[in-house]
Amino acid sequence: MWNHSMQLKRRSATPLLVLLPVLALGACQTASLGEVASIQAAQGSSENIASLTSVIDRNPRDAEAYNVRGSAYGRAGEYRQALKDFDQAIAINPQFYQAYANRALIHRYLGDQASAIADYNRSLQINNSYDVAYIGRGDVYRLAGQSRQALQDYERAIQMNTTDPRAYNGRGLLYQTSGQHNFAIEDFATTISLAPDQPNGYNGRGLSYLALGDDENAFADFNVAIKLNGEVAESWANQALVYEKRGDTARASKSFARAAQLDPNYKPAVDGLARTRRTG
Template sequence: MAALSAITISVAGCSTTTPVDTISIDRTQGTEENISSLTEVIQRNPSNPEGYNVRGSAYGRSGQFRNALEDFNRAVQLNPSFYQAYANRALIHRSMGNLTEAANDYNRALKINPRYDVAYIGRGNLYRQAGRTNEAMTDFNRAISLQTTDPRAYHNRGLLKQLRGQHPQAIEDFSASISLAPNSPEPYNGRGISYVALNDDDNAFADFNRAIELDQKVAESWANQALIYERRGEKARAAKSYARATQLDPKYRPAVDGLARVR
């Protein structure tokens, strides 16, 4: 999502912020020991769909998407009303680029349980990805109206408000996301960008620094920090942070362009 395109040229290096709805790959979830343990549970009770759902989730988190799909398929075969498994399968489909299948699964989950906040958040991100921002906003609003405790709803709604130039409201949503997931760097980056749009560089800088403290391997955080240094005229420090961002992601345009400017 292109963030803050209407801001003055001095903020042109401001990065896009990351929507939160992707699978964070953790190879340890797919270790032979972990999968074997889950397989033993299934073997003891092969007609229990929950076992397949749990193992499918482990496969998904480890990046073994095809194995995950097989398990979620089996789960919904055993229990066609298993709405959580549909939503889990939808996220796998989305990660594989099967967006139509993902949408169908979120719709199935919501038909079974119209109050399932996770499915609204997931479908909202599909809408956002397709540029259907009004429908995305409706889904995020619905999840929040259901009193979700899932930080993704607030974070991703904040991105939409940011896109619309509603920065004070976006800051409120990013703050709500932070309160639910204080150790996640994404909402700090999102909130910081809206602070930049409001020319509140001090709060923006604090948020970008916090994002770096939480995860030093996110190129966006370093590029955002560099932007504040650049706006302050501290070109040497800006260059160092932009360079760090390009080391982490050589194709990250805000960092590449920023480094070219300060050099």
């Protein structure tokens, strides 16, 4: 399944989110932390899928085997195959709340947000203590601009002492969007504690540091994000923002160019590159 297993104590009281208009940051986080990526890379391999297929061939009524293979297909980016396996797992066991949540994530990747919400709702009807479903539904709500519903879901998971960093990352993004950067920094710090090998928390915290005028800490966080994974466009674009703010147009343009190379559709990188090339 697509979750994490580390623990961290958290304060019991959480501040109320006040949705205030703020200036948009130069780059924004939209990626969710730890979803398909939380499956070990080997689980999406053709060898592992073949092994799981052998299990299913021996026992075609094994709902768990379909669920695991569906997760492997999801990790490999074979979303249609994943969907078929989760459908089968649920047909065999209609109370399989984990399979509903996994299928919801595939619906989301395929752009079917209504089906994703319906599957998360069904998962929670079966098990209203399943933090993964609250977090996943919260991500759908957040990306749809339904911030209050998203906050409620993240808060519910956090109150259940979830160890899934996506809850803190998601809530941090909401705080960041509303200009509550100190709260955002605290949530991103928790994200980092739970997933120190992932760049998301560093990028999020860096952007809030940057919004507060703390360029040094922002720059340090963006550099760590790049060191952890140099293939993430957002990290390079964020680094470029610091260079640009410092007046180092040449380095800013180079970092924006790297971000645009990694993701030609990443607008902050494309816009930043055009901007720095004009002024360079």
